[in-house]
Amino acid sequence: MNTLPTWFLWALGSAAFAALTAIFAKLGLRGVDSDYATLIRTWVIVLALTMFVVYAGKWSDPSQLSARTWTFLILSGLATGASWLCYFRALQIGQASQVAPVDKLSLLLVAVFAVVFLGERPSPREWLGIAMVGAGVLVLGWRR
Numbered sequence: 001m002n003t004l005p006t007w008f009l010w011a012l013g014s015a016a017f018a019a020l021t022a023i024f025a026k027l028g029l030r031g032v033d034s035d036y037a038t039l040i041r042t043w044v045i046v047l048a049l050t051m052f053v054v055y056a057g058k059w060s061d062p063s064q065l066s067a068r069t070w071t072f073l074i075l076s077g078l079a080t081g082a083s084w085l086c087y088f089r090a091l092q093i094g095q096a097s098q099v100a101p102v103d104k105l106s107l108l109l110v111a112v113f114a115v116v117f118l119g120e121r122p123s124p125r126e127w128l129g130i131a132m133v134g135a136g137v138l139v140l141g142w143r144r
Helices: 006-028 034-055 067-093 096-103 106-118 124-141
Strands: none
Touching: 006 034, 006 067, 006 096, 034 067, 067 096, 096 124, 106 124
16 A cells, blocks of 8 residues: 655645635734734744744754855745735735635746756656646636
8 A cells, every 4th residue: 555755744734734824814914914914923933933943852053054054044034034925915905715826826936946946857747737736726816
């Protein structure tokens, strides 16, 4: 019997929590500026992850990280922040059932960026799946 790879189970968890994020964020954005709401969310994430990393014994000296690692972690953090600001603003003015699928165009962009920047080579079958996700996002995101 084939079992699902561990990465797939973690990815399913990510999808489930991302779905909850959209719903909770939409409910939490009533009567508050979306940028301020993003800041509060970030504080919660920093606190929760700090407690998790310390409790799990994964804390290490940040000064031991290479300059390259710091550069890409900082760039990733800035991109995450920009994504969250855009996402929360979109959720505040749009419907969650439209915003969340359009946000998932990131799947298509990740595939393209992975080819360009990481040298990855998806198979034709994988490209078909990526294209289908992209088409589905467009269908869900556009209303008459």
